[in-house]
Amino acid sequence: MTVSLRELRVYVTVADSGSFTDAAAVLHVSQASVSRTVASLETAVGDRLLRRVPRGCELTSAGLAVLPHARRLLAEADRFDQFLRTRHGTLRLGYAWAALGKHTAPLRRRWAAEHEAIELELVRHNSPTAGLAEGLCDVAIVRKPVDDRRFESVIVGLERRFVAFAADDPQWARRRMLTMAEIAERTVVIDTRLGTTSADLWQGFERQPRFIESTDVDGWLDTIAVGHAVGTTASATVDHHQRPGVVYRPVKDGPRIPVLLAWWRDTRPAGLTDLIDAVTTLYAGS
Numbered sequence: 001m002t003v004s005l006r007e008l009r010v011y012v013t014v015a016d017s018g019s020f021t022d023a024a025a026v027l028h029v030s031q032a033s034v035s036r037t038v039a040s041l042e043t044a045v046g047d048r049l050l051r052r053v054p055r056g057c058e059l060t061s062a063g064l065a066v067l068p069h070a071r072r073l074l075a076e077a078d079r080f081d082q083f084l085r086t087r088h089g090t091l092r093l094g095y096a097w098a099a100l101g102k103h104t105a106p107l108r109r110r111w112a113a114e115h116e117a118i119e120l121e122l123v124r125h126n127s128p129t130a131g132l133a134e135g136l137c138d139v140a141i142v143r144k145p146v147d148d149r150r151f152e153s154v155i156v157g158l159e160r161r162f163v164a165f166a167a168d169d170p171q172w173a174r175r176r177m178l179t180m181a182e183i184a185e186r187t188v189v190i191d192t193r194l195g196t197t198s199a200d201l202w203q204g205f206e207r208q209p210r211f212i213e214s215t216d217v218d219g220w221l222d223t224i225a226v227g228h229a230v231g232t233t234a235s236a237t238v239d240h241h242q243r244p245g246v247v248y249r250p251v252k253d254g255p256r257i258p259v260l261l262a263w264w265r266d267t268r269p270a271g272l273t274d275l276i277d278a279v280t281t282l283y284a285g286s
Helices: 005-017 020-027 031-045 061-089 101-114 217-225 235-240 272-284
Strands: 050-053 056-059 090-095 119-124 139-142 151-159 161-166 187-190 210-213 231-234 246-250 257-264
Touching: 005 020, 005 031, 005 050, 005 056, 005 061, 020 031, 020 056, 056 061, 090 272, 101 119, 101 235, 101 272, 151 272, 161 217, 161 235, 187 217, 187 231, 217 231, 217 246, 231 235, 257 272
Parallel strands: 090 119, 090 139, 187 210
Antiparallel strands: 050 056, 139 257, 151 257, 161 231, 161 246
């Protein structure tokens, strides 16, 4: 069975108008064309959908059952059409835990002022590619290497590493800065899919932390707030995720965290060069 969007649109218009004549006027076609299109749809469905009455037409029981499905399909088609028409006018920038920290708002303001033809839209999605692999964004902010067989990427900045711990932590509450060796003595909560903390950070140290896992930034913060663990993270998290009961302090000898922009190898989105330049400039000036 093959049903066209045109047939569905004509059918819905007749159902809404209550008349083949009125539907023809709305669609700017002849009444005969409307009748033929509805007849073709009824043949495909295998049931009469509309019943002619003295003042127009009315839905049969089959017509009543088909109508909501037809409306949903047409709505999806309209949304798809809108996506196709606007996709080159929007640059979707994906991120997972945090976008660009303190640089996020300046980037959006500067972009809006300098790029009238391309809107910058931020999309948050918790996946290793921040929505890029899932088709939810055109460019992704990531802080871990991506699969270079599928994606291209470029480092646009470096971020300082911070440690997060409970505000009433008995050992660290008054500390202004910590070291990697001190963190190694604690339980550290990590996100193995998205986070930038792993056992590799403590290679060569006399001891390593005990690790527990979380699956997103909210769970990570909840674990830290109740004192079950501490965590290390990029400075962007400090800007994006302030939480009562959690404090952040810089890690004196913590390795800097690279910030990358990534995109599909076979698709270079419009505005990418300007985006790379703008983000690189912001990080260089900080």
